[in-house]
Each structure stands twice: as structure tokens, then as C-alpha cells.
Amino acid sequence: MNAPMPVGCEKSASPPAASPGPTLPDDIQQAIARAKQDWESTADTLPHIVCLLDERRQAVRVNRVIEAWHLGRVNDVTGRDMHDLLHPGGCEQDCILGSLLGDAWIRMQSGASVEFETLDSRLDRVVSIALRPITGDAGGRRAAGHARAVMVVTDVTPLRVARAALEALNESLEARVHARTQELENAIRDLHNEIARRESAEDALRLSRNELELLSQQLIQAQERERRRIAQELHDSVGQSLSAIKYSLERAVELHRQGRHADTQPLLTRTVERVRDTLKEIRSIAMDLRPSVLDDLGVASALEWLCREFAETYTQIAVCSRISASDADIPQRLVTTIFRCAQELLNNVAKHAKAEQVTVALVRDANLVALIVSDDGVGLPSVDSSGSFGLGHGIRNLRERTQMTGGRLTLSGDQGCGTHARLDWLLTSNEHDP
Template sequence: MAYKKTQLQALAKIKRWGARHYQQPGEFLDWALPEAVAAAPECTLIFSELGQFARLHTAGKRADPGLAADVIATIAREVRQGARNGPRQLPARVCRRLEVADSLVLRLQTPGGPGAVLVALSESAGRLGESSRVFVMALAQIIENVLQAIEIRRLNALVPSVLRAKRQWELTVDSLDRLVGLLDSHGRVLRVNRQVEAWALGSVQSAAGKSMHALLHPDCDDPECRTRQALASAWMQMLDDGDAGCAVELPGQLPQTGYCQLRRIAVHDTGEAPEHTFAILTVHCYQQRESEASAEEAAAGKLLAGQEGERRRIARELHDGIGHSLAVLKFSLEGLRREVNHSLDANSLQVIDRIVAQLRDSMDEVHRLSTDLHPRYLESRSLPLALELLCEDLAAGHDRMVIDCRADNDIRDPDADQKLAIFRVAQEGLSNAVKHSRARQVFVELTQADGRLLLRVSDDGVGFDPERQAQSGRGHGLANMRERAEQTGGTLEIHSVPDGGTVLSASWVATRDQDGAAEGPGDPAAPTRQRARR
């Protein structure tokens, strides 16, 4: 009787303390199993969930991790084969292999998991008597209840965090300057953000259950309404393609056109019916979108201006700092060579000559980098003359390529931003032709017609596929040229086919600098400059 009393006291303690003092299942089991074994010393207890990589908890004389893993693997295999759920013993062959005389296997339900098992083992046959078996079964029930209580406490603790996150998300969506809503599979509104109130289309609460047309046109009963038809057509297209869009008329305080986007939500195997949340509706105002585009354009312009300023600073540092130091070093070595010309042998003089040649090459490289970063051609020169000098420098370094520059000398310089953009586009186009085209001839033309400046850079090289280049993500130079042109009121097009050469065409609405005249001198006798270099 005293023995049974000890077991009852152990069960009461495990039940009371487990539900009150433990927040994690692992901590509870690591404490509870030794408490139970102390009241039933003939038992070795093993607990484990049946999922993969589950942690083992053991207590008793045979509390060996290897033995426990073997037992759980055997039970898991039996469960997969459809073993019954009630109390049972391990198979006799398994007991012999594990040197176990008696056993009891109990299945437990765990919150949100594949289930667990509690196993009692004894080395002596018959030692798991009636009282011990009842004790282990009661222990299994208590463990199951305590684990459920721990999970409930964990979920309750999450509720404030979930509610707070939900509120934060609602505030985020409500702050958007466009209408966003969730639709069911019939196109009815489930939820919508507060932009519906800002646009005087009704309240958030009244929007629930409405069709898209009733939401955007609250008082419209015209069956031939263009917005109704456009929304119906877009809905059918979304069902086929996954997304769609259409223009819509926005009434009330917003008598203007908007753009509606529909995107179907992918339904995963979550057990949720598709009609609960089926699609997302987004509506923009064109006026709003245009202002956003203007803001983006202004930001891009500031970015380009900042980049040019930084390029100018680095170019100045290269030219005035490193370039000057290299020049001083070169002149010093040349002077030293003249002084020691008769006192050194031929090999030593050749070493000095090689060092001077390397310094000269380094100075040329610094000059090239400085010019690429900030085009000194443009300083106190007209745009046609700057393009001519650029072509001359490139032609001087490429003997096998003819670079022909034809720039109308009567063109008056545009404003500084446009002048720089035209030069940069020509520079990038020439650089691409020199590096990649393998052309024999490259032509650069700058003309003016019908109030527009026209730039054309063409070659007879190997060509390429512009569409494929853009898809490959390697066309950054082409994208930068197009952005420069568009930022200064121009357009740019690339025409090229493999083995068919390349033609870059760009045009700008002609502007004028503040003085209304070209910065560089003109040559009345030669309205068009033409240079070719081999």
C-alpha cells in the first residue's frame, strides 16, 4: 500500500507542478520522467514524438540513448504499418534483442504533431505488474494533458503579438495612396483599405459584399456602363492569365480616370476554401500616377547630377594629383638618365628607359580615365568640336578601324545638361562599337532638323540582338544611354541584327544655353566637320 501511495503522490506532483511551472515541453519531460521513475524504480521510461528528428527523453536504469532510439524506431515502423493505438507490448523478438523482459507501449496525442509514445521497460519478467501498468498509463494521460496546457499557454501568449501585427498591417495598408481590396471568387469585396473613404466611395464597413462595379460606381445602375464592362472583361482575363488591368471612371470627388489591376491569389494546399480570399484589387488615379512618375524623374535627374559631380571630382583628383606626381617622376628620371648617360652600362640605361616608358603609359592611362570620368572635351568647346576630338582620340588608338565624325558646325550648343547627355550617349555608343563590334568603320553624325538635335552612331560590325541583350541583364550601358536621353527630353533607339551592324539613333528637342550661342568657335567656311582616322 505504501508503494502505491508513493506512486499516487508522484502523479499528483507531476500534474500540479507540470501545468504550473513549465513553459517548454522538453523542460517538463526532463523533470517529470525522473520523478516518475523514482516512484517506480523497476521501470525505464522513454518518451518521444513520432516525427522525424524528434528529441528523446529517458529515465531509469536502462536510460541509454542508443536503446531508446532503437525502441522508438521500431515503434515508428509499426505505426506506419498500421499498429493499433491502445496499450501493447513490444514484439518478443525486439525484447530479446534489446535484453528487455517486459514492456508497455502507450500512444499519446500531441498538439499539432504526429503523436508521441511513452514506453516503459523492465529487465525482469513480470516486474511491470498491475499497479505499475496503471501508474504508467496515468502518467501518460497527465503528460498528454500538461503538453496541451503548455501549448495553450504558448498560443495565448501569441495572441497580443498577432493582434498587434494585424493592426500594424492594417495601418500600413490604410496609409497607401491607392485603393486596395480583397475579393472572393465571385468578385465581391471582402475587405478594403480606407482610401475608399478618402475617395468618397463609401465606408470600409459598407464596402464589404459589394461587387467591384458597385464599389467604384456606388450609384450607377446603367447596364451599359463602360466601367462595368471593363471590370467584367478584366475579371475574365484574370481568371485565364492570373492578372489583368483596365481603365475605370472614378466618380464623386474624383471625376477622373483610374487604372484597376486584378491579381489572382495562388491557392495552396492550406485547407482554406478558395472563395475566402481569391484576388487582390488595386486602383490607382492617373493624376496620382503622373505625379509619382514626375517625382521619380526628378529623383533620377538628381542622381545623374550627383554622379556627374562625383565623376568631375574624381577626374580632377586623377589629373591634378596622380597625373601630376607621375609627370614629375617621369621628368626626374629623364633628367637623371641624361646626367648618368656616360657612367652607366647599357643594361642599366635600358632599365631606366623601361621605367620611363611605363610611367608614360601610366600617365596615358590616368589621362584616359580622367577623360572618361569627366569629358574635358566639353570645357570651353562647342558640342560638334568636342565630338570631333573624342573621335580623333579613339581613332588614334585603333589603327584597324576608321572612325568618321560628321558634326554640323552651325549647331548652337544646347543647355549644359542636354549637351552633357548628348556627349555621354555618343561616348558610350562609340565605346561599345570599339569594344564589341569588330567593325571596320564607325560613323558619328550630329545634325539639326525641325527643331531637333539628331545623333547617330553606326558601325558595320557583327551586330547583336538588343532584346536578348536586355533579357540577359547585361545591357546596363544601353539602359543608361536611354535614361540619359529621356532625362533631358530625348529619345533613343537601337537597331541591330547579328552580322548586320548596329545603328544608335537619338534625338532631342533642341534647347539653347543661357547665352543662346555655341560655346566654341565656328568655322563659316566649313559647316560640317568631317574627320577620319586609321
């Protein structure tokens, strides 16, 4: 459509735009009229407003779509400004469509086609408007009142609605994909956390299993050591003493048979002395073993017994026993541990402390059991670089036994100030006093 041809437009009442002139033969005029009719019917079937404009932006021809859009009758719109054509009856100064059309018209003057889209409230549609210049005839001539431009107005509302719906759909799809991705990422992160948690739990389990194995191994070793020690002690002390006593008694029998009564007397006296010593030794060994009173009565009674035995064995050390707890006060799970710990601590006092006095206390309050053994001896040797002192297994076993039963060992005592050992066990809720 680049010529002022009958672009399917109703001919206006004003003079025709391109009249073939009266000199043409009839048949050619008829052909032109037919062609015009064809174009008109073609233009009228288009869904767009098609409008030819002259150099003053005024409508030269418009197709019938203008009527379908209720913008006036095809025969009445000729001569109207292109803005007035779309907004009949005048407009305010700041009409957007008006200024868009003005801009487009100016841009089109340079020979370019201009197209824009706008939502127009008066038309109540989204319209796409295309302005295309119409160049002159072959000689570039342009007569006044001739069409200079074509304006095509298309209703793109359904397109816009569809596009908006598509965009909304796209957005919601993207949002859903985003949400799903987020969910997936969260799930993966949770999974990773769970794996890490399980791995660390497994590690901890492995570690504690190893520790348990080590502990039970040490316990078995300690038991074995203890048995060897008892066997050795029985052999070395009691066995030898009994051999000596047997020899002395045989000698006394022989002296008696020979009638040497004066020699028999001191020998028997020495032998009685020896028997007394041996009894002491046996007592001391027995003290290291588990007394039946522990099973028959309980740990409080067993500690009383242990203190008595200790006092009789080590007469130079005064024993002060402060057993305020009763047998029933101490949970069964702690009985052996408390007894063994008291044994070891008293043994240490006898072996290392050079003490004059030792105090043994067993106390129980609402949710706690404590064993305390303190002496007034030489005190503990200074702590070495490894944070421990001495080489004995005694203290280490004591600590392990205490920890395995959920207790805690506190050892204190500077050199020359005696030694204070305290073992505490917090009781579980079902062991609490009612």
C-alpha cells in the first residue's frame, strides 16, 4: 500500500484522491471501478482500521471498521484529524494517544514507518498503531488533498491478554521451579547434615567402644595382677612363716624329747611371736580380698570392718571412721567400687603416707554419695610434666573405676600436708531419697 490507491476505503464526499480523468475509455473506467470495488470489499473485511491521511494528518479515506468501533460513520469521518478520528469529540491537552500520534507523525516525516502500542482507555482496548508514509508518483509529485500516509489501527487486546497470561504462567512456573529447587536444596542439606550427624555418632560410638574394650582389658589385667600378687604374697610371707613355724615346733619337740626344757621355753615363746606375725600377714592379705560382710551386710558395714582390720594391722596409725551412711543408703551398683577404692586408699596410706592418723568417711545425702579418705602424712609427690605422679596402677584403677560408675575422683595434698582423697557419685533420679 504505497500509493494513493483505493485501499479498501469508502470514497469520501470530497473530490476523489486519484481520478482516472474523463479521457479514459469506458472499459478502462469500468475496470478501475471494479478494482476499486474489490479493494473496498477487501479493506472492509480486514479486522483493522485502515485510514489514508493527507499532509495535514486529515483522513482522506477510512474503511468500515471505524463503524464497528463506534467512532462514527464512514461517510462522516473524512477530513478529521487522525487523533480526532480515534478520540472523536475532542480531547484534553495531555491525551497520551494524542501525544504518541504527534510523535509518530513527526518521526514518519523522515520517510520511516512508525509503529507503537498503547492501552487506550477511551477506546477501551490495547491498540497497535502503524503509520507508513506514501511516496509520491513516479515523478515524486504530490498534489494537495492526496493521501500521504496510511494509518493502520489494530486491536491487540486479546494478544496482550494472552501475552500477560503467558507471562503470569511463566512467572508462576518459574516460582514453582524455584520453590521446588529450594525444597530440593533444603532436603539435600538436611540429608548432608543427617549423614554428618550419623557419621559423628558412629565415630563417637566407635571411640567409646574402643575405650570400653581398653577398660575391660585393663580390668582383666588388673585382676590377673592382683591374683599373682596374692599368690606371691601367700608363698613369700605366709608360706615361709609357716615353714619357719613348722621347723621351730619340730625343734621344740626334739628338745622336749631330750629333756632340755630350759631351751624349749624361749623357742616356743619365739614361735608364738611368729604365729602372731603370720596371723597379721594373713589379715593384711585378707583385707585385700573381698570380705563376706560386703555381700552379707553392705558396704557401710564392710568399711567399718576394713577400718578395724586396718587399725589392728597398722597399730601405729590411728583410724577415725566416720561412716554416717547405712548399708541401705548405698546403691548396689556402687558397693564393690566404694569398697575397692577405700582399700586402695588405705593401702596407700599404709605404704606411702607415714601418717599418724587416717580418717575414713562415707556420707550420703539426698542425691549424692561420697567416700573420703584423708591422712596427715607426707602428702603427694609433686606432679610431673605429664600431669600425673608416681608409676602405680592404684590411683589409675581408682579413677577408672570411679568414672565407669559415673563418679569423680578429687585428689589433693601438698607435700608435708597430708593427702585428701574424695570420691563423689551423683545418684540417678530413681536412687534419690523419697
